[in-house]
Amino acid sequence: MAATDVTSVSEIDELRSQKNIFQKFAELFRKQPLGAVGFAVVIAMIIMAIFANIISPYDPELNDFAAMLVAPGADYWLGTDQFGRDILSRLVYGARTALFVGFAASFVGASCGLVLGVMSAYFGGTFDLIFQRVMDVFMSFPLIIMALAIVSIFGPSTQNVIIAITIPFIPRCARVVRSNALAIREIPYVDAARALGFGHARIILRHMAPNVMAPFLIMLTSFVGQAILTEASLSYLGLGVQEPTPAWGLMLQGGAEEYIESEPWIAIFPGVAISMAVFGFNLFGDSVRDVLDPRLRTQ
Amino acid sequence: MSAVAGSTAAPGAAGQMDFLQVSNLKMYFPVTEGILIQRKVAEVKAVDDISFAMHKGETLGLVGESGCGKTTTGRCILQLEKVTSGQILYDGKDVSKLNKADLSQYRQKVQVIFQDPFSSLNPRMKIGEILAEPMRVHGIIPDARKRDERVMELLNICGLSTRFADRYPHEMSGGQRQRVGIARALSVNPEFIVCDEAVSALDVSIQAQVINLLEDLRDEFGLTYLFISHDLSVVRHICHRVAVMYLGNMVELASCDELFDNPIHPYTRALLDAVPIPDPTVEAARQHKIVTGEIPSPMNPPPGCVFHPRCELAVDSCKQAAPEFREIKPGHWVACTEV
Numbered sequence: 130m131a132a133t134d135v136t137s138v139s140e141i142d143e144l145r146s147q148k149n150i151f152q153k154f155a156e157l158f159r160k161q162p163l164g165a166v167g168f169a170v171v172i173a174m175i176i177m178a179i180f181a182n183i184i185s186p187y188d189p190e191l192n193d194f195a196a197m198l199v200a201p202g203a204d205y206w207l208g209t210d211q212f213g214r215d216i217l218s219r220l221v222y223g224a225r226t227a228l229f230v231g232f233a234a235s236f237v238g239a240s241c242g243l244v245l246g247v248m249s250a251y252f253g254g255t256f257d258l259i260f261q262r263v264m265d266v267f268m269s270f271p272l273i274i275m276a277l278a279i280v281s282i283f284g285p286s287t288q289n290v291i292i293a294i295t296i297p298f299i300p301r302c303a304r305v306v307r308s309n310a311l312a313i314r315e316i317p318y319v320d321a322a323r324a325l326g327f328g329h330a331r332i333i334l335r336h337m338a339p340n341v342m343a344p345f346l347i348m349l350t351s352f353v354g355q356a357i358l359t360e361a362s363l364s365y366l367g368l369g370v371q372e373p374t375p376a377w378g379l380m381l382q383g384g385a386e387e388y389i390e391s392e393p394w395i396a397i398f399p400g401v402a403i404s405m406a407v408f409g410f411n412l413f414g415d416s417v418r419d420v421l422d423p424r425l426r427t428q
Numbered sequence: 429m430s431a432v433a434g435s436t437a438a439p440g441a442a443g444q445m446d447f448l449q450v451s452n453l454k455m456y457f458p459v460t461e462g463i464l465i466q467r468k469v470a471e472v473k474a475v476d477d478i479s480f481a482m483h484k485g486e487t488l489g490l491v492g493e494s495g496c497g498k499t500t501t502g503r504c505i506l507q508l509e510k511v512t513s514g515q516i517l518y519d520g521k522d523v524s525k526l527n528k529a530d531l532s533q534y535r536q537k538v539q540v541i542f543q544d545p546f547s548s549l550n551p552r553m554k555i556g557e558i559l560a561e562p563m564r565v566h567g568i569i570p571d572a573r574k575r576d577e578r579v580m581e582l583l584n585i586c587g588l589s590t591r592f593a594d595r596y597p598h599e600m601s602g603g604q605r606q607r608v609g610i611a612r613a614l615s616v617n618p619e620f621i622v623c624d625e626a627v628s629a630l631d632v633s634i635q636a637q638v639i640n641l642l643e644d645l646r647d648e649f650g651l652t653y654l655f656i657s658h659d660l661s662v663v664r665h666i667c668h669r670v671a672v673m674y675l676g677n678m679v680e681l682a683s684c685d686e687l688f689d690n691p692i693h694p695y696t697r698a699l700l701d702a703v704p705i706p707d708p709t710v711e712a713a714r715q716h717k718i719v720t721g722e723i724p725s726p727m728n729p730p731p732g733c734v735f736h737p738r739c740e741l742a743v744d745s746c747k748q749a750a751p752e753f754r755e756i757k758p759g760h761w762v763a764c765t766e767v
Contacts, residue, residue, distance in 0.1 A: 317548040321609075324506050325562045325616065326535030339552040 164416020170409025235352030242302025250310035350414025489667035543625035556593030
């Protein structure tokens with residue numbers, strides 16, 4: 130469009146808004162430096178997880194008894210543990226486990242919570258009352274206790290760890306979503322949707338759920354951090370991912386405790402990895418909200 | 429217009445020509461207490477026994493101050509509220525007893541335009557999607573390409589550029605959004621539109637444009653409007669007949685000219701008297717009759733005539749029995765015994 134064709138303010142706005150995606154990213158990072166840090170950590174973790182087999186210098190499950198408890202150095206950048214396994218390789222593969230459990234549990238948990246929370250707010254009345262009391266019961270257990278109970282019922286395995294972390298997430302997300310959805314339900318566009326004769330499912334999923342995305346995304350991303358932490362805790366307690374699968378929580382267990390004074394790198398690096406991951410996801414979560422909310426996007 | 433005004437559109441009386449008929453409509457909202465076991469402690473009588481009828485193609489204005497039940501009446505007609513008692517007949521059918529398929533049909537025939545253009549559009553949907561969705565859901569235009577054409581047509585009808593189809597509501601002004609709200613209502617080819625304060629949130633120059641649009645649409649598509657407003661000059665401009673509500677009751681109903689030129693009910697008189705005259709000298713010389721006192725709570729309305737505590741004509745009998753809504757002249761109904 131030639132400049133002379135611009136006839137109205139709205140057209141100028143339109144031209145102005147046509148930035149490419151890289152410019153948008155650059156702008157985002159300028160405005161959200163902390164979010165950018167979180168984003169970098171998350172991306173680093175995802176790359177580590179996807180390309181674990183390329184990045185890691187050794188097989189994470191290979192026991193090299195000639196190189197047990199080697200201090201960080203040229204051959205083993207982050208040292209080896211008491212079984213002669215390379216810590217760097219185990220950290221890289223551990224990211225795969227952590228992300229898989231973290232994403233699966235938080236996505237399923239938050240999504241179920243989103244739908245149930247919006248449903249509860251939309252239908253209201255007795256359904257809402259009973260549903261919320263059931264959620265109260267679930268929420269009265271601390272996350273780790275609930276997860277422990279579920280794992281001890283189903284038995285420890287990666288899949289069961291995901292289920293165990295998902296279930297306590299559902300009421301937490303449902304509660305936050307419901308309180309937002311209650312406000313949404315009173316907004317005229319929901320009445321308009323009802324007046325247009327749309328079905329309950331359409332109103333819940335298409336008109337209400339997308340408008341509680343901000344709390345949903347904050348919950349989702351903070352859940353990833355919590356899920357990684359819970360998975361590490363369960364693994365540390367021996368109820369999560371089982372040896373020899375590389376997982377950060379497992380790396381803190383056993384040998385790490387024994388050798389903490391003489392070979393501290395065994396415990397420090399997985400600890401740092403867990404902290405970084407949780408920190409990164411939380412920072413990332415906050416900035417995701419600002420970006421995906423169209424009312425905040427233009428400002 | 430005279431045909432409508434002079435008709436015997438009796439409130440509550442059955443007439444063959446009546447398109448929409450509301451009889452003895454009551455809408456009470458319960459006020460509850462308690463967390464686990466809820467008990468009703470009071471009722472807000474938002475609409476308390478009102479009756480009126482409308483003809484096809486007419487515009488009925490519903491006026492009154494905030495909280496008098498205008499919007500609730502509209503929401504009852506739209507079936508957004510479950511009425512406490514009373515009947516709403518649309519084309520002779522009781523709308524509260526419609527089955528799923530008939531309700532879906534009813535939803536297409538009866539549409540709404542909301543007051544606030546900023547909250548009546550889903551902020552997550554593009555304008556094109558907002559307008560296309562009802563046509564897809566009701567299967568009015570199953571073909572996606574034809575639906576897009578119709579979206580463009582609707583935008584044009586409502587005076588918007590087709591470029592807006594790819595915009596989000598937050599990228600538009602209030603007046604533009606209200607036009608989208610009108611286009612959405614038109615997307616299902618309705619016969620009857622409840623305009624709930626449709627122009628109140630817009631500034632005056634935009635108001636005039638939207639009112640003209642509503643008038644043009646009425647003439648073009650033969651629409652019937654229930655025009656809910658508190659702006660008397662707008663009502664006078666667009667409506668054929670006007671009903672005045674006070675505290676959930678209908679106090680007066682007459683043709684537009686009759687009501688404005690010859691108001692009978694003391695509340696209507698006071699209401700019309702409060703409208704400023706756009707001439708400073710006349711306005712300064714004018715004696716205002718201001719209604720004294722506060723509007724009573726709809727949770728505990730006064731017995732008898734609800735207006736009696738503030739009425740200058742009130743006599744003892746007004747405190748005892750609610751006045752009958754009677755036809756004082758042909759087509760002019762009023763709920764007052766003292767006039």
